[in-house]
Amino acid sequence: MGRADRPIVRRSLFSWVFDGNLGWQLLLLAVIAVVVVARVLPLEMQKRIVNQAIHLRDLDRLLLYCGFYLAAVLLANGCKYAINILETLIAQRVLKRMRSALFDHILSLPLSFFRDTQPGTVVNAIAIELVPPSNFAGSAVSTPVANVLTLLAFAGYLFWLNPLLAAVSLSIYPAAMVAIPFLQRRANWANQKRVDLSRIFAGRIAESIGGMHEIHGHGAYRLERRKFDRLAEELRKIRIVWSLYRYAVKGANNLFTGLGPFLVFLMGGYLAIRGELELGALVAFLSAQEKLYDPWRELIDFYQVYQDGAVTYRRTMEFFDVAPEHAREPSGRPSVELDGRLEVKHLTFTTESGIRLLDDVNLELNPGEHLALVGFSGSGKSTLALCIGQLYAYGEGQVMIGGQEVAALTKQDMAANVGMVFQSPFMFEGSIAENLLYATEAAAPEGEGPSRPSLDDIIAVLHHTGLFADVLRFGLNTVLPAGSHPELARALVRVRHKFQDRYGEKFRDALEFFDENRYQLFSSVADNLMFGAPHREEFSAARIGRNDYFRRFLEREDLNPLLLEIGETLARQTVGILGNLPPDAVFFEQSPIPAEELPRYKAVLEHLRRGPRNLLPPEDAHSLLELALRFTPGVHKMAGMGPKVQAVLLEKRGRFRSAVARDLPDAFAFYAASEFIHSQSILNNIVFGNLTTASSPVLDRITQNIIQLLIERDLLETIVDIGMRYNIGSKGEKLSGGQRQKLAIARAFLKAPRLLIMDEATSALDNRSQARIQNLLETRWKRRSTLIAVVHRLDIIQNFDKIAVMKAGKIIESGSYTELVARKGALYELIGRK
């Protein structure tokens, strides 16, 4: 298909109607042909029932014609349903294809396009604006064909019955065709005015509310009221005009459809009285006349669908009609293999607005040489790096990697040979492992399964980049559900004993050990009451609040009033702090109310304002109870828990335990030093308690000791493997900036590219991590991969093979560190200034 070669943004809307849907559309036409016949048939049957069956008092004929009538009605409705299904099918196929094609096109647009384009615009285009065009494509054939055919069939039938009467009754349609669009245009105009005015109106109200203290301060109530009234009055007028036109359109439509039968009665009655028209024909005429209205209206609606579809389609496609700068895949050859030689000759890069960011840059690097680009912000370092990486299309000059011009290479060629680490690396929703393999998988040729790096390679990279400790910590924070890793669970209990023996005393301050006789401030209220891991799902943390047995216990022990009070305090405090914040992990990681439940608790608080706690609707009371059960004073710092409350809950823990022992002896495994706790993380299992600090030096020391114990038991890799499955959240939001950078470096290293481009890639790392990466580059990657590093911190550049100092888009000085320092030029001055 020739269309496939044309970019999606240049395709016409009509091309989607048949492309790939030809079979469906033909089937649709066949069904339409049936439906048109099935719509006209009842009219003829009506006539025959009146004229022949009733008039001649022939029961057999009555039954026969009624049978035909019924069959036709059933067939028409069945077919109509089939048509709707087919239309939906085609529309959804088109929508999916349009979305995929447009998204694919957008992916390959140059980066400059996205600087001026809001993400929301792209989301809107793909998610919403393609819907009307696809709806149009679904009905583009069926609706006009079906309705025009129906109209023609009815009209033809009318003319066949009585040409004169047909001509008279159809004469109203031309009049309608003039009057209704005219009224509609007026209504649209009024509507536009109404929308504009409403916007001003809303702005004025917002302004008044915003300046409320001024209004109060000046006592300017009358003044504000007058300003408001003026606008409200204008709005009133235009809304009336708008409504008048809208009802006029409706009224005119009704009038025209009402006039039809009137003309038929007048004219047809006259003809019938004179014996020139049979009574049956008159009945058929009236029915047909009435039925003309439906296809007519559908055609008018379809015109609207077409207009909507065509306009949004054109706008959307025009907006994205930008050509990609490079081909994505090489055609007819595998990706090239480049050696790491880099030559930059007379490279100049000018922005669209004419600002020259790079000016005649020349550079040469042998395979495996390392270059540091330094200079002030805005000197063009990053631009140069991005030009070399093909992310910016340069205008003049040449960039050659392994003797090949970068501008002429495809994206796949670049991906196979070049690794990139950006200053603010982006991570995608998914596990650590998925993000780590992102670059490797992307570089694999299409169709071939990605050659997955071995676990050893992966673990080596984690060690090199310093990500190992982080991944281990994610692994340690994982909860192992009952039955998932029985061997591991047993082994971890042994690790627990060792930890207690060796380090229990040492970390007393940083840990809160599980102790039957103490309230745990770092466990939830529910955990404190149960103090055990449930064997049954119905006692799990997520469902405990709805568990009948547990609720009866709370009732019996009279705990509900206390819990409701805790819940209310917590809801008040949390909503007061986080009520208007976006659902970002930073804000909600210490919140007992997750972002998605915030509206629910706002509603509960609203209800509490109107009535006392004990009169709350059961659902609200339940929400507060759930919240109280989650309350963990050590984490949810917005509220406190006094010693009296702790004592009460501690006493109830004992009572719960004896109740369970009596009623449900196998429902819980109470915390015991000899059992793995499946409701707690691996870390909490090892230390047999909760951490009470987030201070990294302390955590590091604890982790170090645990690593030692895990190595002794040969469990380290298992835990790391579990940690690799940790989901880092949307945009990697659950990682710190430093962790994201380490992950970005790790994924580039894992690809072992010939050319490595690092744009301030270690800026978010602490000293130790930065030194580790620097050391790694020198020992492991020198002479293996050519490196271009944009560097902000000058204390790490001594060991680079070459240093290029940039200023105002030019390389003003280059050479080795010692040479440049000895020369006492630009670098010397830069170092001095820092």
Next chain:
Amino acid sequence: MSSSAENSPGTACEFTENLDLLRQTYFFSRLPLESLKVFAYLGTREKLNDGEYLFRQGEEDDQAYCVVAGRGCLERSDNGSRRDLREIGPGDFIGGLTLLGEARRLYSLRAVGEIVCLELKREKFAKAVQQFPDQMPRIFRAVVEAVVSWEARFLLELGGDCGRCLPRLGVSLL
């Protein structure tokens, strides 16, 4: 408006204490309660033992500290010799500039006995400030005033003793 109406009795807790602490710092004192609450909520408390360091000279530290209890000592090492500069204590706020941008520490802060600090990370601060963009100018103004009044006081009290440092005065002119 009043916070006592919102906090039912018996909820005196870390959060309210943090809120009171921050409200007394030059950096946060001008912020309305709504945003101040968020900063107080985002802060975490850490306890350090005698001789442990909150941050060290040369490190790129990423948080600000408000002393809740205990004492610390600021020190500076030059050419291998360490000098204690001054002590800080409850209510002192250190590292506001760190919240606004990256910088290497020029001093170290050491715990003298046990010290408890309220710590606020730059990343958290930045996320929160995004939600209250109109507060940023207030913070900048507070910082500018603090720098200027710091130098004014310095000149008033010690300006006469400057000697060789005289040509390098004028941090408020930056």
